[in-house]
Amino acid sequence: MNKQIRLASRPSGWVKEENFTLTEEAVGEPADGQLLVRNIFMSVDPYMRGRMNDTKSYIPPFQIGEVLQAGVVGQVVASRHPDFAEGDYVTGMLGWENFSISDGTQLRKVVAGAVPLSYYLGILGMPGMTAYIGLFTIAKAQPEDTVFVSAASGAVGSVVGQLAKIHGCYVAGCAGSDDKVALLTAEFGYDAAFNYRNSESLSASIREVCPKGIDVDFENVGGELFEAALWNMRDFGRIALCGMISSYNDEQLEPGPRGMMLIIGRRLRIQGFIVSDHPEACQEYVVKASAWLAEGKLKYQETTAEGVENAPAAFISMLTGGNVGKQIVQLADP
């Protein structure tokens, strides 16, 4: 049988487990041109919260009653597709389910053995690519720049810090617990970090960890943290607007940030981006990151939940900071 997670209802405000439903059906048979994948790892990501709303965006909303989509790594167990054979390992957009049928679009083969398969959902997948695109294509980080990263210990942030260090930048960040802050400097190469939950003044805390001011703000959070970063920007600074996770569950959006006039006076450049718009740079990143991983220059951590039935809880936990590094759900043995 195939266990699946479907959208039961659209959340209003904070997403809850009751917005999801677990169903079971017989494992399907691939038709001509299709393949059947046994899903091994799936990713839960912040952008999925936006897809639970019925709003127009760069990616269509999830539909009520349908199996949710996710980045997955799995193994082909039956194929009637000319490009995929039984036993191949693949990654791409499939479902929150144990088995998925695909026509092969958006799927690519991966080599098993070089790195753990889950890495293709994290450091060698979309989050790692996002770190690279945001830092270099969008913010054009230069050696010796001061880079500030919010949500720094997460899937994207933990890579941004390390890439910035490899590039010769000074890098500081913030995260939501003392343990995460310790990890930032001990493991992920950050020069300085603080716990934003303990901060009496976010702007003063940023000034403390970025005494020369910020050249590149890698913005993952938005809201008050973004506003505090804005006040610390240096002239001609660049802000890569990657995400605004602090508002994803808001029923009503707050006005702000305050201090927008700084963008003029300090001649700042702010650019939002979506990683999938940059396929060539993503490929370039995977080649570089694979080599850095093999040389031990890149460190990686993930938090793993077990079983598709626990995917909704893992998703909600990630949105509230329960993860260190990439939040993964393991669905089967590799």
Ligand SMILES: NC(=O)c1ccc[n+]([C@@H]2O[C@H](COP(=O)([O-])OP(=O)(O)OC[C@H]3O[C@@H](n4cnc5c(N)ncnc54)[C@H](OP(=O)(O)O)[C@@H]3O)[C@@H](O)[C@H]2O)c1
């Ligand atoms: N533009 C793109 O193409 C693209 C692609 C991927 C991801 N993103 C964005 O990048 C950001 C990070 O994504 P990710 O996959 O790496 O997730 P992640 O950082 O692994 O997980 C989310 C983290 O956000 C932090 N967080 C949640 N609410 C917060 C709040 N109110 N204030 C401060 N921190 C908060 C939590 O860490 P703490 O314990 O530190 O609070 C949580 O662990 C998200 O905004 C996401 O939407 C954008």
